[in-house]
Amino acid sequence: MSMHSEHAVDAARALLDEALRSGSRRLLGIAGAPGAGKSTLTALLAEQLPAGSCAVVPMDGFHLADVALERLGRAERKGAPDTFDAAGYVALLQRLRTARPTDPPVWAPMFARDLEQGLAGAIEVGAEVPLVLTEGNYLLCEEGPWAQVGALLDARWFVEVPEELRHQRLIARHERFGKSPRAARDWALGPDEDNARRVAATRSRADAVVTLP
Template sequence: MSESESLPYVDELAARARSLATPGGPRRVLGVAGPPGAGKSTLARRLVAALDGLAALVPMDGFHLADAELARLGRADRKGAPDTFDAYGYAALLARLRAPRHPGETVYAPAFERELEQPVAGSLPVPPDVPLVVTEGNYLLLDEEPWSTAVRPLLDAVWWVAVDDRLRVERLTARHVAFGKSPAAARAWVRRSDEANARRVASGRQRADLVVDLDTGTTHTPPDA
């Protein structure tokens, strides 16, 4: 999904998200999950914009390990896999967002700078009067530790973004080219890394509270949810 594409049902989704955002009540966290390139970031941004001050966006991507650490660990060639994130650090931030330690506290979250391909600490402020945090990432519904035990319990609801795989792969390839890879290198990275991660998270769709199907413009609840 590009920034120019419309989401005709964003008002419906925003109404669902608004039901979680109770000013003056306990802060809640809504997760947006799905495979790489599904359109999670765009949907999350539009939800936050539609909620007009009731929500803040805190992406999981801010918890990418730095390239130097990935190189030390021997994981640089599969950056984006579950073990290339600081999952426990992400969980700790979610817990702090749900229950800030000090009255009136603004909580600062890291962002991921695409041009640098690196996380940047303290980039995203979450003011104390914001009742809902929207967080998005590939692994929110991954049925593996620590994601299933440390992260998922901190999310009040998780939505799964579904889209045609061919379109999703095209988007991923274009994204890698836009940020410096050659077309051939981008296609190779998508086949080897991004699609391996997509297969790994695919079963999370059945564990979602809501599936947002971008191909049909519809939403539904998975049978086992």
């Protein structure tokens, strides 16, 4: 199924209604290549849904720290599937799925782009929140622990934009957070593009493809 952003809002509302009717939390996963607009779509959904009805838990909070990537020899591939704590992300989704109304909040990490590091315990998800939105590159990936993610989600979406626009956004993002124009372009068309190809191969596993303008 394909849909535009306005239809995505309606679909998210339907998922929220389902959660409220059943009394059981729902998890919506949004996958896509770097720069495709995952966080943009997630922010739009969170803004359009009733206040307090959803929480946003990005996969990027599970980035391995730079010191760990250096030690593992993976710093030049930051953003690849094996530069995340995938098992930790799976464990968090499992906690979010099984939380009961009387349970304490779940605290999730976030990724601080200005620091290029994850920050533990930054996002509070109260047990009463009926809908969790989670977004990231590898939600539909079938490598290692990533293969467990799809079964933990109630809906799996893939977001995409024209490739030229995606590249422009990525380059601008890297420049905004400190890379020189040349370094930003090299990273966007190098490591980021390698990861984008991996992500594109997972598109067929989505329940719906969301096209952003």
